[in-house]
Ligand SMILES: Cc1ncc(C[n+]2csc(CCOP(=O)(O)OP(=O)(O)O)c2C)c(N)n1
């Protein structure tokens with residue numbers, strides 16, 4: 364018999380989600396999850412169902428990326444969980460706070476071979492900050508609280524819980540009925556060490572050619588306002604990658620992108636904010652041998668630093684950045700050096716931009732991807748959320764498309780998983796229905812989760828997709844040809860009508876062949892109010908100029 368104050372396990376989960384402010388659950392149905400759905404329904408948590416579990420999990424990650432809140436998905440036992448693993452890997456590398464709720468075969472029959480019976484915990488553990496199985500219905504609420512707190516504490520990241528079918532369908536008392544929820548927020552992390560701070564402040568004050576490199580950790584640590592103030596006070600040029608993009612507006616006089624390699628090589632001091640020295644920074648070698656590096660982040664790095672650092676500040680970013688700025692003023696000679704430094708970098712930046720003119724103006728049919736972006740950029744609002752999912756097509760976007768506000772540029776990050784785009788876009792448009800959400804996709808990338816256009820249609824989420832359709836996996840074909848003189852496994856069907864597929868699924872589709880056609884197509888897509896795909900045929904001969912992408 365069920366007592367009056369008892370609820371099934373699914374409801375108990377939903378009650379704690381609600382207490383933590385969770386408003387949406389991304390999922391794909393499975394019987395193991397029914398009681399969680401029932402609980403969410405009762406607690407007013409909206410259920411968004413997709414067509415492949417990878418998208419449920421990428422949507423949870425995307426929700427975290429655009430809101431800086433926890434994203435949550437529920438994946439059914441066995442294949443549901445394994446299908447979500449790429450997104451766990453992605454969230455792990457991006458420090459995206461997300462909770463994955465797994466179904467699980469019943470505990471009372473464990474080991475006897477129930478449907479979809481497998482122990483998820485050992486294989487998800489390397490990808491998450493915490494992985495656990497509920498041991499009883501009464502433990503569910505504490506476990507959910509612990510998992511959420513673990514996901515949010517810096518470095519934030521994904522967590523995983525699974526719930527045996529028998530526990531989550533049976534009843535237990537609401538032990539947390541009035542339990543206050545202790546908020547854990549990255550910006551309340553401890554302050555950085557005083558000596559390190561002083562050393563770092565002196566280096567930044569005295570440097571002649573300083574640079575700031577800001578990344579995803581700046582975004583999670585909510586340090587963008589303080590970074591802005593620091594850069595302006597000390598006249599330091601700013602570069603950004605990952606979710607650091609947009610934390611410093613691209614049209615600010617201190618923001619640079621094209622001058623990066625020159626600036627980093629020549630810098631005497633580099634302040635590296637919320638970015639690991641991984642492959643994106645040449646494992647530290649993106650900076651000159653003589654560059655003195657100061658690292659600052661929300662918490663200790665997750666890997667050993669690949670080169671010696673002069674100072675390391677780990678703790679609350681706004682406080683540390685404020686402390687670095689406090690009272691710092693530049694001596695006249697240093698100020699003069701910095702004016703020259705900024706002028707020299709601006710000259711490099713302007714020259715590099717000039718060299719892009721040719722691609723931006725290119726008149727060829729099929730189109731040069733740079734021409735596509737030249738036409739697209741004026742159509743984007745300042746706060747548009749741009750999502751990149753593809754190879755070369757997205758590399759061109761990374762170079763050309765500017766961001767002006769935090770959380771407006773979503774690429775897969777260092778895990779680099781194709782197919783993440785539709786999940787990110789779904790979450791972004793649900794979180795910000797009044798803003799443009801534009802999904803930039805390669806034709807190859809489309810194949811991983813193209814059925815999610817059905818999800819976007821069913822849930823009425825008018826994302827606008829712009830596809831660079833070159834009929835190949837360009838980021839693989841061109842490098843393989845450069846190495847071997849030929850390529851295999853690199854071709855797709857040319858000029859495939861992905862726009863018609865989207866039409867069939869109930870969305871708006873457009874085909875664009877020639878320069879000049881994108882703007883009217885984009886306007887029709889916006890006016891349609893429906894999820895839309897603009898299929899732009901691009902030239903497969905164009906390769907993104909890159910040095911290396913694997914090591
Ligand atoms: C899940 C996954 N599989 C494979 C890759 C390797 N990969 C990286 S880029 C790329 C090509 C992408 O092709 P497309 O989306 O058409 O963009 P294009 O390079 O042609 O512009 C591939 C296969 C990956 N990053 N992720």
Ligand SMILES: [Mg+2]
Pocket residue numbers: 805806807831832833834835836837
């Ligand atoms: Mg392609």
